[in-house]
Amino acid sequence: MASTTFLLELGVEELPPAAIDSLSDALARGIADGLREAEVSFDDVQAYATPRRLAVHVTQLADKQPDREVERRGPALAAAFNDGKPTKAAEGFARSCGVGVDELIHLETDKGTWLGYRELQRGEATEQLLPDIVSKAIAALPVPKNMRWGASRIEFSRPVHWLVMLYGDRVVEAEILGLTAGRTTYGHRFHAPSAIELGHVDDYLTTLEEAYVLADRDRRRERIREQVLAEAECQEALAVIDEELLTEVSGLVEWPVALTGSFDERFLEVPPECLISSMKANQKYFHLLDDEGRLKPLFITVSNIESHNPQLVIEGNEKVIRPRLADAAFFYDTDRKTPLDSRRKGLASVVFQQQLGTLADKASRSAVVACHIAEQIGGDVTHAERAAQLAKCDLVTEMVLEFPELQGIMGCYYARHDGEAEDVAQALYEQYLPRFAGDTIPQSRTGLALALADRLDTLVGIFGIGQRPTGTKDPFALRRAAIGVLNIMIKGELDLDLRELLELAAAQHKDLPKAKGLVDDVLDYMLERFRAWTQDEDIPVEVYLAVRARPVTKPLDFARRIRAVHAFSQREEAAALAAANKRVSNILAKQEHDGSTGVAADLLREDAERALASALASQRAEVEPLIRSARYTEALDILAGLREPVDRFFDDVMVVVDDLEVRRNRLALLASLQALFLEVADIAELQQ
Structure with a gap:
C-alpha cells in the first residue's frame, strides 16, 4: 500500500490571536480522528497556523483503506432448505449477495448453523474520503462566534478566501465552505501578495518562508x-x-x-x-x-x-x-486624591453576589474571621480588621476599573500613600496569594489572616446558596479558593482548625438557604482537594485515603500525616502491617466488638498474645508523646517494629475461641493494636 503526504490549508482573514492555537489544534485533531475512524493509516499530524491560515500536514498517509473480509449472515440452515431444496429465504439472501445459493457457506455459531457469505471489501481511495473528513473536522471546530460575509450563507470565524488540499503533488477534488480546493496559496499580505502555486506538499513550509510567512x-x-x-x-x-x-x-x-x-x-x-x-x-x-x-x-x-x-x-x-x-x-x-478609607462607602453599592450582599457586607464578614485568625497565629488583630475593611476598596478606583488585573497591587500602593501601617498595605496585595499553582503565599501575618478569611467567606457563602462547583462549572473559582486555603495553612505552617474557622465564617452569614449541614459540606469539599494535592506530590491515593479515614480537620496536621504515611508505606514492614490491620478490622466488625481496648493480663494464655500485649504497651509509651507533638514519621517508624509480634500472633493464636472471656480479651488486644495505628491513620487502606 503506497503512502504520501497530505496538506490542508484554509486561507482566512485575520483570526483572533487568542483563538488561533485552539482552532489549529482542533482542526489537526479532527482530521486525525477522521482518518482513524476510516481506518486509513498515517504517521504524524502536524498543525500549522498564522493569523491568515489554518493548516494541517499529515505524513505517510496511506492511499487507501485496507481491504477487509466482510461476513454476512443469512437465514438459519433449518429455514434455508426444504427437502434439500433452497427456500425463498435462501434464494433471496443469495441474490442480495450477488451470488448463487451454491456459493453460500455455513456459519457455525453457539445458537446453531446459518447460511452465510464472505466477501472481500476493497478499501476506498483516501482521496475520495478526504473531502468528507476535512468537512467534518472544520464543522466541529470550537469557533467562539461565526460570521457571514458577502451574499453567502456560509459561516466561519472569519471570511475564508482560499482552500488548498494536496495529496503529494495532486489536488484533492473537494468543495468546502463554498471554495473549490486547489494548489494556490498566498504569502505575506504586503511582502508577497501574489498567488503562489504549490507543486508538492513537501514544499509548503519553505515556499511560504520565501514569501515572508513562518507557518510553523x-x-x-x-x-x-x-x-x-x-x-x-x-x-x-x-x-x-x-x-x-x-x-x-x-x-x-x-x-x-x-x-x-x-x-x-x-x-x-x-x-x-x-x-x-x-x-x-x-x-x-x-x-x-x-x-x-x-x-x-x-x-x-x-x-x-x-x-x-x-x-x-x-x-x-x-x-x-x-x-x-x-x-x-x-x-x-x-x-x-481620594483615600481608600473614603471609598468604603462606595462598596455598599457594588454587589458581590445577589444573595450574599455587597462588597461592604463581605468586608464586614471577613473582618470578624480575619481578626480571629490573626489572634490565633500571633498577628495584629487591629491591623487584620483594618486590612479587611480596606481589602476591596481599590476595586472602585479608576486604575483597577481600567486594569482589573491590578486589584490588590493598587490597593497596596494607595494604602502606603494614605499612611496605613505597612503590614496593612502589604496585606491588600497578599490577599490574592497564591494566585496559581506554585505561587508564593502571604508573608505577613496580616496578609495570611486576610487571605484565609476572604476565601473562607466566599466558600461558605456560595455553598450556602446552593451553588457549589460542578464538574464543568466553577464561576466563583471555589476549587482555587479551597486549594489556596490548604496551601496557605500548609506552607505557612498554620496549626488552624478548618472546621472551627468554617463555623465562624458561616455564622457571619444570615439566612443561608443551605445552612443545614453547610460546614460539613464545605469541610468535606476542601479536604477532598488533598486528593489532587497528593497526586501533585506523586503520593499514591491510598495514602490520602488512609489519612482521610480519620477525623482530621487541621490541614497542616493532615499534610504531616500524609507525608508520614507515605514514608511508612515505602518500608518493608508496611504491606504486612497494612494487611494485618485490614484483618483486624474485618474480625472486629464480624464479631461486633464493642470497641473496648482494656486487656486483662491474666487472660493472656498464649506466648504470642503475651508478646504482642507487651510490645503494644512498650511502643504505646514511646509513640503517644510523638503523636501529641505531630512527629508522625517517627511514631510510624517505631510502630513498624510490631510486624514480628503481629505476624506471630496471627500464626499462633486463634482469636474466636469458645471461651467468651478469652475471646473478648483477644478482641480487645486487637482493638488496642488498631487504635494505636489509628492515632495516625487507617493504614489498612494501604492494602488497596
Whole structure:
C-alpha cells in the first residue's frame, strides 16, 4: 500500500490571536480522528497556523483503506432448505449477495448453523474520503462566534478566501465552505501578495518562508523570543517575556520583526505594574528591566513587516504608547486624591453576589474571621480588621476599573500613600496569594489572616446558596479558593482548625438557604482537594485515603500525616502491617466488638498474645508523646517494629475461641493494636 503526504490549508482573514492555537489544534485533531475512524493509516499530524491560515500536514498517509473480509449472515440452515431444496429465504439472501445459493457457506455459531457469505471489501481511495473528513473536522471546530460575509450563507470565524488540499503533488477534488480546493496559496499580505502555486506538499513550509510567512507556530514563537532577547541585549537590559503575551503576539504576525522603542522617563513615577499592564494589554509590548529589576523607559514591539525604514515604525509605536501611559499616570494621580478609607462607602453599592450582599457586607464578614485568625497565629488583630475593611476598596478606583488585573497591587500602593501601617498595605496585595499553582503565599501575618478569611467567606457563602462547583462549572473559582486555603495553612505552617474557622465564617452569614449541614459540606469539599494535592506530590491515593479515614480537620496536621504515611508505606514492614490491620478490622466488625481496648493480663494464655500485649504497651509509651507533638514519621517508624509480634500472633493464636472471656480479651488486644495505628491513620487502606 503506497503512502504520501497530505496538506490542508484554509486561507482566512485575520483570526483572533487568542483563538488561533485552539482552532489549529482542533482542526489537526479532527482530521486525525477522521482518518482513524476510516481506518486509513498515517504517521504524524502536524498543525500549522498564522493569523491568515489554518493548516494541517499529515505524513505517510496511506492511499487507501485496507481491504477487509466482510461476513454476512443469512437465514438459519433449518429455514434455508426444504427437502434439500433452497427456500425463498435462501434464494433471496443469495441474490442480495450477488451470488448463487451454491456459493453460500455455513456459519457455525453457539445458537446453531446459518447460511452465510464472505466477501472481500476493497478499501476506498483516501482521496475520495478526504473531502468528507476535512468537512467534518472544520464543522466541529470550537469557533467562539461565526460570521457571514458577502451574499453567502456560509459561516466561519472569519471570511475564508482560499482552500488548498494536496495529496503529494495532486489536488484533492473537494468543495468546502463554498471554495473549490486547489494548489494556490498566498504569502505575506504586503511582502508577497501574489498567488503562489504549490507543486508538492513537501514544499509548503519553505515556499511560504520565501514569501515572508513562518507557518510553523512553534518556530515563529521562538523566532520572536530570540529577537526580543537580542533587542534587550543591545539595550543592556533584561526582557521580561510573558508566555501568554508571547503566544498572543505570535498570533498577530506572520513575519516577526522585533523593534525597540522608548517613552518619557517621567512616566516612571507611576507604579511599574500600571505601565506594564498598559503596554501588555493595549499594545502587546514586552517591557525591559535594568540590572536591579527596575523598569526601563523602553519597550519592544513585534512588527509584521520588514520595513525599509524601521525608525518610522518605532516612532509610530512611540506615538501610540504615549497617550496610553498618560492615561495610566492620570488614573494614578486622580485615585490618590481620594483615600481608600473614603471609598468604603462606595462598596455598599457594588454587589458581590445577589444573595450574599455587597462588597461592604463581605468586608464586614471577613473582618470578624480575619481578626480571629490573626489572634490565633500571633498577628495584629487591629491591623487584620483594618486590612479587611480596606481589602476591596481599590476595586472602585479608576486604575483597577481600567486594569482589573491590578486589584490588590493598587490597593497596596494607595494604602502606603494614605499612611496605613505597612503590614496593612502589604496585606491588600497578599490577599490574592497564591494566585496559581506554585505561587508564593502571604508573608505577613496580616496578609495570611486576610487571605484565609476572604476565601473562607466566599466558600461558605456560595455553598450556602446552593451553588457549589460542578464538574464543568466553577464561576466563583471555589476549587482555587479551597486549594489556596490548604496551601496557605500548609506552607505557612498554620496549626488552624478548618472546621472551627468554617463555623465562624458561616455564622457571619444570615439566612443561608443551605445552612443545614453547610460546614460539613464545605469541610468535606476542601479536604477532598488533598486528593489532587497528593497526586501533585506523586503520593499514591491510598495514602490520602488512609489519612482521610480519620477525623482530621487541621490541614497542616493532615499534610504531616500524609507525608508520614507515605514514608511508612515505602518500608518493608508496611504491606504486612497494612494487611494485618485490614484483618483486624474485618474480625472486629464480624464479631461486633464493642470497641473496648482494656486487656486483662491474666487472660493472656498464649506466648504470642503475651508478646504482642507487651510490645503494644512498650511502643504505646514511646509513640503517644510523638503523636501529641505531630512527629508522625517517627511514631510510624517505631510502630513498624510490631510486624514480628503481629505476624506471630496471627500464626499462633486463634482469636474466636469458645471461651467468651478469652475471646473478648483477644478482641480487645486487637482493638488496642488498631487504635494505636489509628492515632495516625487507617493504614489498612494501604492494602488497596
